Amino acid sequence: MKTINYLASIFIASNVMTITVAANEKVEQVFKNNCASCHGVQLQGAMASSLLDNQWISDGSDDSLTKAISNGIVDRGMPAFGHALSEETIRTLVVYIRETSYNADIAKIQTPTLSKQFKTNLHNVNTREVLSTSGIIWAMDFLPDGSLLYTLRHGELWLQSPKGIRTKVANTPDVWHRGQGGLLDVLPDPDYDKNGWIYLSYSKKTGKNASNKDIGITAIVRGKIKDGKWVEQQTLFEAPKQTHKNRGWHFGSRFAIDGPYLFFTNGDEGHQDDAQNLETQNGKVHRIYKDGRIPKDNPFYNQKGTLKTIWTYGNRNPQGLVIHPKTRQVWSTEHGPRGGDELNLITKGVNYGWPKVTYGMNYDGSPITQHTDLPGMELPVHQWTPSIAVAGMNFYTGKQFKNWQGDLFVGSLAKKQLHRLRIKNNRVIEDEIILKGLGRIRDVVTAPSGELFITINDRQSNQSKVVALSEVK
Ligand code: HEC
Known part of the structure; x- marks a missing residue:
């Protein structure tokens, strides 16, 4: 390691000590003004070391980087910034370092070509296009006969038979297709053979607010498909009228069913402080019975003034929700802001912060808070900084990929990645990017054939595909 104590002391004397940072200054500017002279504008290293190569003097944890920036590393010539920069701003610098080095790393990953084999750590994989359509496929799942059900966000529910014949289901609910809203999750009942229920979530326009703006909510319904039509619809959840919002994003909403219970997510709907408010539906994971009744042992059932359906709170926008096939634990992925996407183990009554x-x-590089942890709030099991835009996920339970049994496959929108997570004792011990670049991956499902199905989407062309991953022996 280079020794540049002398240079550093000049900087400290002439420059660094006098810096004041305006509140909410953007991280790019903070870095340029305070750090680039030594570490390089692109963090690539100049007279001080690169911040991109994951080589650290310390243990390389967020804490140790925060300490290095705050207290300096006197004997190496890294000045202390604790007096000049707020704790919040120093937190944004750590996020920025993580973001820039991760982006440099993943830029090296090659995109496979559809229908050509590629290698992953544990399996060789082939891809096959199952279907292609315009619009955004938001969710998909299989019926027991092998038919594939999928939603198009602009408000259509489709069924593709095992032979590949596609039909649009008529009479599905009208959706509020605005921003991130529309027709969202679809899930057949685990007892579909007996009862025929299919669960749908969507954003629903419910009226106008005092300033004459449209307002809406995440609605949860179930119904049946008979003769190509959506029939017998029952409303399972709609939040109380006074909580309906006029924002068009962060609706959630994924389902998971465990026995008689239906779990669903409801994002913060663009009102982030509501995530800590137990009177509102947004920023929460909810639990109801499959028929919409509310279980009396929900954590806030007996607390006055709260919404009785709430199971957990402090959730920003969870768009992945699954039940572990063996332990029956509930897992969710949650979109963070810029940095801090989360994998959470969803536990009754817990505040995720x-x-x-x-x-x-x-998103603009200004701070939210310096706190990654506070008493009474649960840490994620795993977090991604920068945000990969975590979406749908699935525990692989098929017969094809022997070495992937029980691994959690997580789709990413912004980074167009498919992650394979190995979880042991509720900790992620491996996070492998097995596929990158084909498109935004919003949903992942194990097919009855043992293939792993993913949805991909290209924003520019507004085209989506369902792609099957199969094993190459
Ligand atoms: C005067 C030059 C100088 C400036 C300005 C400077 N650094 Fe450093 N920094 C160093 C040196 C020297 C090291 C020690 C590593 C090396 O020898 O290159 C270092 C190390 C670090 C480390 C690594 C800690 C570890 O455990 O390995 C981080 C993180 C870091 N700097 C961040 C920053 C940030 C963020 C800023 C701006 C707020 C900044 N530095 C400004 C010189 C500088």
Whole structure:
């Protein structure tokens, strides 16, 4: 390691000590003003070391980087910034370092070509296009006969038979297709053979607010498909009228069914402080019975003024929700802001902290908080900084990929990645990117054939595909 104590002391004397940072200054500017002279504008290293190569003097944890920036590393010539920069701003610098080095790393990953084999750590894989359509496929799942059900966000529910014949289901609910809203999750009842129920979530327009703006909610319904038509619809959940919002994003909403219970997510709907408010539906994971009744042992059932359906709170926008096939634990992925996407183990009554704690910062590079942890708030099991935009996920339970049994496959929108997570004792011990670049991956499902199905989407062309991953022996 180079020794540049002398240079550093000049900087400290002439420059660094006098810096004041305006509140909410953007991280790019903070870095340029304070750090780039030594570490390089692209963090690539100059007279001080690169911040991209994951070579650290310390243990390389967030804590140790925070300490290095705050207290300096006197004997190496890294000045202390604790007096000049707020704790929040120093937190944004750590996020920025993680973001930039991760982006440099993943830029080297090659995109496979559809229908050509590629290698992953544990299996060789082939891809096959199952279907292609315009619009955004938001969710998909299989019926017991092998038919594939999928939603198009602009408000269509489709069924593709095992022979590949596609039909659009008529009479599905009208959706509020605005921003991130529309027709969202679809899930057949685990007892579909007996009862025929299919669960749908969607954003629903419910009227106008005092300033004459449209308002809406995440609605949860179930119904049946008979003769190509959506029939016998029952409303399972709609939040109380006074909580309906006029924002068009963060609706959630994924389902998971465990026995008689239906879990669903409801994002913060663009009102982040509501995530800590137990009177509102947004920023929560809810639990109801499959028929919409509310279980009396829900954690806030007996607390006055709260919404009785709430199971957990402090959730920003969870768009992945699954039950572990063996332990029956509920797992969710949650979109962070810029940085701090989360994998959470969803446990009754727990506060996941948003927006009081987060590993991320605002999209414009200004701070949200320096806290990644506070008493009474649960840490994620795993977090991604930068955000990969975590979406749908699935524990692999098929017969094809022997070495992937029980691994959790997680789709990413922004980074167009498919992650394979190995979880042991509720900790992630491996996070492998097995596929990158084909498109935004919003949902992942194990097919009855043992293939792993993913949905991919290209924003520019507004085209989506369902792609099957199969094993190459
Ligand atoms: C005067 C030059 C100088 C400036 C300005 C400077 N650094 Fe450093 N920094 C160093 C040196 C020297 C090291 C020690 C590593 C090396 O020898 O290159 C270092 C190390 C670090 C480390 C590594 C800690 C570890 O455990 O390995 C981090 C993180 C870091 N700097 C961040 C920053 C940030 C963020 C800023 C701006 C707020 C900044 N530095 C400004 C010189 C500088």
